[in-house]
Amino acid sequence: MNKSKECDFCMKTLDVKKNKREDKRFCDPVCKNKYHSYKRSYAGILIDTGQLDFQTVKKLIEKNY
Numbered sequence: 001m002n003k004s005k006e007c008d009f010c011m012k013t014l015d016v017k018k019n020k021r022e023d024k025r026f027c028d029p030v031c032k033n034k035y036h037s038y039k040r041s042y043a044g045i046l047i048d049t050g051q052l053d054f055q056t057v058k059k060l061i062e063k064n065y
C-alpha cells in the first residue's frame with residue numbers, strides 16, 4: 001500500500017504514520033472545510049455561467065443520496 005498521501009486541498013504530504021486513519025485526505029480540518037466550500041462554489045459558478053445544467057446536478061445528487 002502507498003504510505004505517502006497528499007492533502008486533497010493543499011497537496012501537502014500527509015504523515016500517515018502519525019494519522020492512523022486510512023481515509024484521511026486532508027492535512028488540516030481547515031483544508032477539509034475549504035475543499036468542500038470550493039467544490040460547492042465551483043458548481044455554483046458553472047451553473048451561474050450556464051456551463052452546467054442544474055437539473056443534471058439535481059438528478060445526480062438525488063440518485064446518489
Ligand SMILES: [Zn+2]
Pocket residue numbers: 007008009010011012026027028031
Ligand atoms: Zn492541506
